[in-house]
Amino acid sequence: xxxxMDVSALLAAQCDQLFSEMVDAKLLGSVEAGHAPQALDxxxxxxxxxxxxxxxxxxxxxxxxxxxxxxxxxxxxxVAPVELGESIIANWAIVxxxxxxxxxxxxLAAEMLSCDVHGSSLGxxxxxxxxxxVDEILVVARAPDGLFLCLxxxxxxxxxxxxxxxxxxxxxxxxxxxxxxxxVKWDLGSHGLEPFVAVLxxxxxxxxxxxxxxxxxxxxxxxxxxxxPIGKFQSIQxxxxxxxxEAAASKAAVQLALRxxxxxxxxxxxxxxxxxxxxxxxxxxxxxxxxxGAIGVTxxxxxxxxxxxxxxxxxxxxxxxxxxxRLGEIAxxxxxADFWPRLVALGGD
Amino acid sequence: xxxxxxxxxxxxxxxxxxxRERVRAFLREQEVNWDPAQKAKSWTGFDREFSREVGKQxxxxxxxxxxxxxxxxxxxxxxxxxxxxxxxxxxxxxxxIADRQSGPLLLRVGTEAQKSQYLSPITRGExxxxxxxxxxxxxxxxASVRTRAERIPGGWRLNGRKIWTTNAHFCExxxxxxxTSGGAKDRQVGLSQFLIDLQSSGxxxxxxxxxxSEAHFNEVTFDDVLLGEDxxxxxxxxxxxxxxxxxxxxxxxPDRYLSLYPLxxxxxxxxxxxxxxxxxxxxxxxxxxxxxxxxxEMSVSVAGQLQRGDAPNNEAAVMKExxxxxxxxxxxxVRECAGSQPAARDLSEMLLVATQLAPTFSLRxxxxxxxxxxxxxxxxxx
Numbered sequence: 164x165x166x167x168m169d170v171s172a173l174l175a176a177q178c179d180q181l182f183s184e185m186v187d188a189k190l191l192g193s194v195e196a197g198h199a200p201q202a203l204d205x206x207x208x209x210x211x212x213x214x215x216x217x218x219x220x221x222x223x224x225x226x227x228x229x230x231x232x233x234x235x236x237x238x239x240x241x242v243a244p245v246e247l248g249e250s251i252i253a254n255w256a257i258v259x260x261x262x263x264x265x266x267x268x269x270x271l272a273a274e275m276l277s278c279d280v281h282g283s284s285l286g287x288x289x290x291x292x293x294x295x296x297v298d299e300i301l302v303v304a305r306a307p308d309g310l311f312l313c314l315x316x317x318x319x320x321x322x323x324x325x326x327x328x329x330x331x332x333x334x335x336x337x338x339x340x341x342x343x344x345x346x347v348k349w350d351l352g353s354h355g356l357e358p359f360v361a362v363l364x365x366x367x368x369x370x371x372x373x374x375x376x377x378x379x380x381x382x383x384x385x386x387x388x389x390x391x392p393i394g395k396f397q398s399i400q401x402x403x404x405x406x407x408x409e410a411a412a413s414k415a416a417v418q419l420a421l422r423x424x425x426x427x428x429x430x431x432x433x434x435x436x437x438x439x440x441x442x443x444x445x446x447x448x449x450x451x452x453x454x455x456g457a458i459g460v461t462x463x464x465x466x467x468x469x470x471x472x473x474x475x476x477x478x479x480x481x482x483x484x485x486x487x488x489r490l491g492e493i494a495x496x497x498x499x500a501d502f503w504p505r506l507v508a509l510g511g512d
Numbered sequence: 513x514x515x516x517x518x519x520x521x522x523x524x525x526x527x528x529x530x531x532r533e534r535v536r537a538f539l540r541e542q543e544v545n546w547d548p549a550q551k552a553k554s555w556t557g558f559d560r561e562f563s564r565e566v567g568k569q570x571x572x573x574x575x576x577x578x579x580x581x582x583x584x585x586x587x588x589x590x591x592x593x594x595x596x597x598x599x600x601x602x603x604x605x606x607x608x609i610a611d612r613q614s615g616p617l618l619l620r621v622g623t624e625a626q627k628s629q630y631l632s633p634i635t636r637g638e639x640x641x642x643x644x645x646x647x648x649x650x651x652x653x654x655a656s657v658r659t660r661a662e663r664i665p666g667g668w669r670l671n672g673r674k675i676w677t678t679n680a681h682f683c684e685x686x687x688x689x690x691x692t693s694g695g696a697k698d699r700q701v702g703l704s705q706f707l708i709d710l711q712s713s714g715x716x717x718x719x720x721x722x723x724x725s726e727a728h729f730n731e732v733t734f735d736d737v738l739l740g741e742d743x744x745x746x747x748x749x750x751x752x753x754x755x756x757x758x759x760x761x762x763x764x765x766p767d768r769y770l771s772l773y774p775l776x777x778x779x780x781x782x783x784x785x786x787x788x789x790x791x792x793x794x795x796x797x798x799x800x801x802x803x804x805x806x807x808x809e810m811s812v813s814v815a816g817q818l819q820r821g822d823a824p825n826n827e828a829a830v831m832k833e834x835x836x837x838x839x840x841x842x843x844x845x846v847r848e849c850a851g852s853q854p855a856a857r858d859l860s861e862m863l864l865v866a867t868q869l870a871p872t873f874s875l876r877x878x879x880x881x882x883x884x885x886x887x888x889x890x891x892x893x894x
Contacts, residue, residue: 399893408833415810438802488795490797491796495783495794511524
């Protein structure tokens, strides 16, 4: 246990340090204007974390989801414009489904497409992160004979820019009878890749909320009105205390969700993580903006890089309403007496 | 990365499942005795016979040393018993406060004689404790308490009054925070804790009816009550610090988010039978599942930290603030999904009680406003 904790903290600290040095408002502005962050991408590559969840026999580090949560959170805490999280999930999925590991750049689609038997003739639309070049798109598709993980050549589909609140480079692809490069049976849950991306986004939200909290405390202690720092006013203290609660709950939700993925409770784990963190986004960002007042909504101020991304991440991979409904469906499929044992089993019984 | 709180995960001990099964089996037998209104009262429900039965199982004072009637269990094993009790709305109050606070306090700062005298009967469910903090003129401003114990030869003379003391009219003992030196201007300095036999001459317990038309709390008056030397708990003048050392125990438990849990059990059965608005019901109940799961993660984490001997007071404050927020929303959740007058009789009876009890959830154990102030101070804002 102690050993695992060390790995997890160590990886998070590595990412934290790298992003502290390289990610700032200037870089974020430039990425949002359409320039790929080449130096950052190269530095992230050097961390060699993309194969963190890939088993050791296949050349990875063989880590658990719980070990990598700190990395996901660091991405959110610094709103780092990287596809590292997506890349970690994509490489894990490929190897977990029995395909050869690849060093190609993979684009990850959380949404499920449809296809014909054995994963042929792909159809439907999905959004893919599009920083730099993507060699292949990884997507799960539903066929009459089950779910398939498909590697798809982006050139076999048409695509348009997909504007989003984060101003991340994303493209929306549409495939019509496209033949995947490879298809292999997907046995990792009924909702394809979406729960895993949902947990990544949950962790990013938790990180971003921690930062919003930190910024709000700092501002509360320095901004002076009526002759004293606004953080001396009870109304501001209580607002920030509420924000702190949402940030703390988000971190705990992510911890629970990652453990859910490790324990094979994918749907419930991801659902709890995504619902709780997405719920937190609304309250937390409203409070942060209230604390900062007008300066906080200017382009010049850094706050919007966090709040806009949190709003986008809340919407990605199923928002709190969609996931609440899924959790509710599961709950209402059984009696009231079954609700408690399930709740306990998810967290650890 | 900025991380002002610690809610690190806890590995459930291997003994957990077996213990949990035993508790569930025990509760299935006991549960038949409780009506819906009783279940909705949850941990403020007082049933001495039930507490004696719990004591026979060895589930009171579980973490205490065997020499004092305890079971040498871990905080996590204790947590399992507690949460299973609350999940079915068991009437646990007759042992709850002593198990949660008074016993652990005596173990930490009590004399050998106090431990020998009180702890074993507590574990048998025989001694019920209440907490004397608020006074008519001291609510959230606890340091302004005026009840005073004066030194006299061989002991102390106590005068003053405590108010809003939950279930004092059923309890044998109170541990009260009172002034032993100085005056109001000395604030936290000069306060001490005393263990008071509520049967003593000069103690008057007056139940106060609340909005439910029942008496759940009391005014307790001390009129020249004579206390022995052995009534002082811990060190004279250390009352404030000692009270603060109880806070993590008081604020972080499952009783800070499960007080109305039994309503959810009935609500699910009710909406499963109804035909309307399934989407909304799924969303609301799914969201409750997510919130409860996260609160449990946080609450169990604090139990793990208490087990290690840490003092996670700020974490406990965060946990309480979020937990009581959820508890207080449960009556509205029920109304939205099952209607304001649910067809199922048990649910409708529970809703009646729950709606009236819910306002107190963010008062007891420190008001929401005080707790938010504590969180803010922990964040460096004061």
